[in-house]
Every structure is written in C-alpha cells, then in structure tokens.
Amino acid sequence: MESLAGRAYLVTGGGTGIGAATARRLAALGASVTVVGRRGEPLDAVVADVERQGGHALAHPADVRDPAAVEAAADAALARFGRLDGLVNNAAGNFVAPAERLSANGWRAVVDIVLNGTWNCTSAVARRMIEAGTPGAIVSVIATYAWTGHPGTVHSAAAKAGVVAMTRTLAVEWARYGIRLNCVAPGPTETEGAGAALWADDADRERVLASVPLNRFASAPEVGDLVGLLLSDRAGYVTGSILTADGGQSLGTQIYGPPIADAAAPTASAQ
Numbered sequence: 001m002e003s004l005a006g007r008a009y010l011v012t013g014g015g016t017g018i019g020a021a022t023a024r025r026l027a028a029l030g031a032s033v034t035v036v037g038r039r040g041e042p043l044d045a046v047v048a049d050v051e052r053q054g055g056h057a058l059a060h061p062a063d064v065r066d067p068a069a070v071e072a073a074a075d076a077a078l079a080r081f082g083r084l085d086g087l088v089n090n091a092a093g094n095f096v097a098p099a100e101r102l103s104a105n106g107w108r109a110v111v112d113i114v115l116n117g118t119w120n121c122t123s124a125v126a127r128r129m130i131e132a133g134t135p136g137a138i139v140s141v142i143a144t145y146a147w148t149g150h151p152g153t154v155h156s157a158a159a160k161a162g163v164v165a166m167t168r169t170l171a172v173e174w175a176r177y178g179i180r181l182n183c184v185a186p187g188p189t190e191t192e193g194a195g196a197a198l199w200a201d202d203a204d205r206e207r208v209l210a211s212v213p214l215n216r217f218a219s220a221p222e223v224g225d226l227v228g229l230l231l232s233d234r235a236g237y238v239t240g241s242i243l244t245a246d247g248g249q250s251l252g253t254q255i256y257g258p259p260i261a262d263a264a265a266p267t268a269s270a271q
C-alpha cells in the first residue's frame, strides 16, 4: 500500500463529495491536508473527521477564482504544516444548459472555477514547491468529456480539456523540479453536487446508469483512492497521464446483439 506519511497537500473542493473523500484518504495515508472551498462549514466537518481519526487537517475557505485568496490558502498551508508536497485540483462547478441558451456569465462561472481556478492553485502551490526545492505531485480531477465532448455541458467540457492541456504542458516543463502532474477522470460518481447538477431525478439517474457498462456509479472514496495512488511514490514514473475510472462509460455501450440488460450478467460491485 502507498504511504504519504509526513507529506502535506492542498485539496480544493475538499469539503464535499470526491474532494472530502480524497482529503480523508490522504490523511489516512499519513498526509496533512489543507481543504479549500467557498463554504467553511463542510470544510470544518472534514477537518473534525480527520482529526477524530488522529490525522492533521486545516480548513481554509477561499474561492479558487480569486488568485489572492488562493495565494493566502497556500501560505496558510505552509505556515501550518511547514511544507507543501502537492495539490489536488478538485473544485468545480457544473450545470446542464443547452449551449445556445448558456449566458456569458454561465460560461464564465464554470470556466473560471474549473480552468482558471486550477491554474491559480497549480501556480501558487508549484511556485512554493519550486522555491523550497520540494519534489511532489499535482492531480487534477477532470471528466472523460474533456476528450469526448458532452452535449449540455460545453462550459465544463471545454474547461476540463484546458486542464488536460495544462497538465501535459506542465508535466514536461516542471519535470526538472521533480513535480509530476496527472489527471483522474472519474465516470458518474455518487455525490450530492453532481446529483443536483446533472442527474436530479430518477429518470436522469437511470439514463446515466444505462450508459455505464459496469452498470453502477463510482463511489467518492474509490476516486479518492486513485488520487492517493497518483500522488504517491508508487506512481513515481507517471506524469502527464490521465487515469480513467469510468466503468467503461467513455467507450460507449453495446449496440449490436441483444441489449446488455437482457443478458444474465451479475451487476458489478465496488469490490
């Protein structure tokens, strides 16, 4: 099993869903975690949880769209834990809107959080690591529609594609500092945020489920595990890569022969 003992990471969107599960996972692997998000309350709950398990965590409310607030978050993490070994870019905003009805502000809100926010955090954390001579790793949580596209979420698809290009560019540029950058691309994952934004009713959920060959949603902790793996030394030769964990969704569904639902295959479990 990988270990992150003694290391310190910043996790954006660390108060809910995949971000909270990731923060808990990193803490369980021995890392100190600074969780960042706009609302203080969910961040505090994650910190309390980590501390109950004997770990170390800090809540720092900040909007990733605000470069000064992100700089302050990185400073607070350094001041508290004395080092920064990397970052998880997990904060995001999303909603379904037909592109022809998407307002300029709607586009800007999502692209600012996902693309500019990722840059603000990546730049703030990496500059401090470079200055301190600390090698480390950055993982950004994207979505497979960064390369397939996704009708209904053009803002998010375009922004996540930008994060992929940023990751690949900086993986080469910052290799000389020992900083690895990778992405995790989860498929539909059971979280309140995604549920509200993307599959608000049963019919939507069923449609999403039917698009996944493994026929289930991912859980937030299993995505958090993969982030932990990519941050760890077990992935020490992995950089500029995308780890897809989407139950096969981006490969499409069977269109020839009988529908998969008619076959007597068991439902895949999380084990």
Ligand SMILES: CCC/C=C/C(=O)SCCNC(=O)CCNC(=O)[C@H](O)C(C)(C)COP(=O)([O-])OP(=O)([O-])OC[C@H]1O[C@@H](n2cnc3c(N)ncnc32)[C@H](O)[C@@H]1OP(=O)([O-])[O-]
Residues within 6 Å of the ligand: 092, 093, 094, 095, 096, 097, 102, 103, 104, 105, 106, 107, 109, 110, 143, 156, 186, 187, 188, 189, 193, 194, 197, 198
């Ligand atoms: C495979 C699955 C992949 C999953 C990926 C995920 O990311 S899941 C993660 C999911 N988790 C989350 O998404 C959690 C975080 N999400 C959020 O904070 C919000 O959803 C946010 C992204 C809108 C940002 O909030 P904010 O306070 O910065 O912004 P604001 O409220 O001021 O609005 C700005 C503009 O957007 C407009 N607009 C908003 N909604 C809709 C809509 N449904 N329809 C149309 N338009 C909409 C709104 O009208 C306004 O434009 P206007 O009227 O001025 O022209």
Ligand SMILES: NC(=O)C1=CN([C@@H]2O[C@H](COP(=O)(O)OP(=O)(O)OC[C@H]3O[C@@H](n4cnc5c(N)ncnc54)[C@H](OP(=O)(O)O)[C@@H]3O)[C@@H](O)[C@H]2O)C=CC1
Residues within 6 Å of the ligand: 012, 013, 014, 015, 016, 017, 018, 019, 036, 037, 038, 039, 040, 042, 062, 063, 064, 065, 089, 090, 091, 092, 093, 094, 113, 117, 141, 142, 143, 144, 185, 186, 187, 188, 189, 190, 191, 192, 193, 194
């Ligand atoms: N769930 C899914 O099916 C999938 C999710 N993903 C990706 O996983 C990541 C996590 O999503 P998920 O856990 O599902 O959803 P959540 O809505 O739970 O997570 C989004 C987090 O981002 C934070 N956030 C949003 N805007 C900002 C901002 N401007 N500044 C700082 N923090 C912000 C939110 O906290 P707050 O509101 O307090 O700021 C929240 O904690 C996202 O990158 C998403 O795109 C990818 C593929 C599938």
